[in-house]
Amino acid sequence: MNLPSISLKQGIHVMHLFYRVDRWRWLQLPSGESTGRRERLTALCQANQAACQPRLTCYANVGGKADLVFMLQHATLDGIARLHRDLEACFPAGVLQPVFSYLSVTELTEYMPTLEDAKLRLQRQENLAPGTPEYEKRLAEEAKRVEDYMHYRLYPELPDWEVMGFYPMNKRRQAGDNWYLLNFEQRKLLMGGHARTGRKYAGRVVQMITGSTGLDDWEWGVTLVARQADTIKEIVYEMRFDEVSARYADFGPFYINLRLSPEALWDHLRLPQV
Known part of the structure; x- marks a missing residue:
């Protein structure tokens, strides 16, 4: 049965x-099955293994919350659903025990700097007058920067660095600390x-922020890729x-994971070669 093809805007x-x-x-597997x-x-x-999608990346969790971790990226909802099932079909029935899953989509933030913001900054902070060669040159640079930001926010290409941290998060909705009762200007200033x-x-650190409001139990997922664990600790601590x-x-929950190939995963997890 073919799944309906469902794309994002x-x-x-x-x-x-x-x-x-x-x-x-695992130990009950027939000889050669591993x-x-x-x-x-x-x-x-x-x-x-495309730079953005379709992509399947393997990790080993460090800390004991899980054993195997996978990050899947696909343009369509049916595509990521198939990739999920193809992944689980790589393992014998009952061997994989789900611990945590998170579905989200890449998105543009409503608080991102715009070209109009750039125009005001060039005039007020850099004292450049519209129409001058200097202004037009800087405006073109800012336009390219905004374009690149939008592209890589929507179609991220994460490096194959050794450490990946992930955690979900919400904006608080409690009494006097209700994010959604702030006006747009206040929220944009804070962001x-x-x-x-x-x-x-x-x-x-390279980060991928994905949205999941209405798709999963949290509102955003934060994926941080780095070469060292302390770098992830630093950025999260400072942002607090x-x-x-x-x-x-x-x-x-916070998950810290090591980027490993399937061969290295087997060795790291000490999975017997039955």
Whole structure:
């Protein structure tokens, strides 16, 4: 049965999947089954390794909350649904025990800097007059920056760095700390400060913010990719002091994961080669 093809107006679907491995069931596998299953997972990863989508990335969780972690990216809802089932079919029935899953989509933030913001900044902060060569040159640079930001926010290309951190979050809706009762100008000002904090980590942390309001139990998923765990700790800690986090954010569980190939996953998890 073919699934209906369902696309987004813009952006892609993202799914984070966390599993434990039932080792007792694994030990009951017939001889040679382990190698065959690993080869199936390797083939699936190789068939889905586009820079943005379709993409399947493998990780080992560090800390004991899960064993195996997978991040799936696909343009269509039916595509990511098939990829999810193709992934689980790489393992014998009952071996994978779901721990946590998260479905979201890439999106543009309503608080992102616009070209109109850039025009005002060029005039007020850089003292450039509209129509001058200097103004037009800088405006073209700002337009390209906004265009690139929009593209990579919607169609992210995460580097294959060693560490991936993930956590879901909500904006708070409690008494005097209700994010959704603030007016747009207040929210944009607060988010602007939050973004400036994040930009300080350019080159050390790459982030993918995905939205899930109405799709999953939280409102956003935050994926942070880095080469060291302490870098992720630093950025999350520093951002806690921004008012938008300190006053208006609630966080779910945090997962730290190591980027590994299927072959390395088998070795790291000490899965016997039955």
